[in-house]
Amino acid sequence: MSLNTRAAHLIERHPQAVIGHRSAAWLWGLDVLPPGSLQSDWRIELLxxxxxxLYDPTCDVVETDLPEHHTTQRAGIPVTSLSRTALDCARWLPRREAIAALDQFVRQGVNPADLAAMAAPLARYKRSKRLHQALDLTDPGAESPNESRARVTIIDAGFPRPRTQIPVMGPHGDWVYIDMGYEDLRVGLEYDGEKHHSSTAARAHDEHRRRWLASHMNWQVIPVARDFLTYPTPYLEALLAAMLEHGWDPPSETIDDIATRLFRLQNPIRVA
Incomplete structure (x- = not known):
């Protein structure tokens, strides 16, 4: 049974409740469920x-202060508003998942400054370090949740914050865009998701484009696959080598910090 149908049934049983958190995001049309999760199996968060x-073994009941203007309806189902849903995801999800979720909300028009103002009167939100870090690091340039996760992994490994969707003039006078990277060094990284890069034609196009960027524009673009999210160290080592080769000259303390973090990343990252 779909998440939407189950949510409607839950509200029929508990009309005083509101759908929130990741389940509300799903009802808003955003997929912020953990990688590999099925919406048909997801335990709905009932606020x-x-x-x-209230006890219901079929869902997760969350007690929270919820001002009336923080709620609305989607297809007749009471849910947290788009902004309140974004705020809750940014506040309560694990760091990488929180930022990946928030990137999606910002692409839908949610303003991080408005979320900070919304959080101010809420006791468990206004001083949340996790929330304010997520608000600072959100970037609407991420075109998929896994791009967001990759960006956060790079930042958490000690690298400078990469710019997203970097425009480079293409071979026919059109713009091509590099997912993320460092424009001054001409080093980029692109997440090759299964959906858009799995066909032979798509892979050939990507390889041709990256060869052209390297030979004509002196850009080194490192492609990463899904295993980056759990085993990022080889990709991050390649990124560091490329940045140094292209002229990056950080203090020795920065290199030492990155080396320490990469060593700690030898163990796989747990996917939330």
Whole structure:
């Protein structure tokens, strides 16, 4: 049974509740479920006022302060508003997932500054380090959740924050865009997702484009696959080597910090 249908049934049983968190994001048309999760199996988050005596083994009941203007309806189902859903995801999800979710909300028009203002009167939000870091690091240039996760992994490994969707003049006078990277060094990284890069033709196009960028524009673009999200160290080592080769000259402390973080990343990253 779909998440939407199950949400409607839950509200029929618990009309005082509101759908929130990742489930609300799904109802808003955004997929912020953990990688590999099925929406048909996801335990729906049901938000209720503090002190509400509600138990339902089929869902996760969350007690929270929820001002009336933080709620609305989607297809007749009470849900948290788009902004409140973004705020909750940014506040409560693990760091990498929070930023990946927030990138999607910002692409839908949510303003991070408005979220900070929304958080100010909420006791468990206004001083949240996790929330404010997510707001600072969000970037609407990410075109997929896994691009967002890759960007956060790069930052957390000690690298400078990469720019997203870097425009480079192409061979026919048109613009081509590099997913993320460092324009001053001409070093980039692109996430080759299964959906858009799995066909032989797509892979050939990508390889031709990157060869052209290297030979004509002196760009080194490192392609990464899905295993980057759990085993990023080989890709990050290649990124570091490319940046140094292209003239990056950070303080020795920065290199030492990156080396330490890469050593710690030898163990696989747990996917939330």
């Amino acid at each position: 209720v006022p503090p002190g509400t005596a």
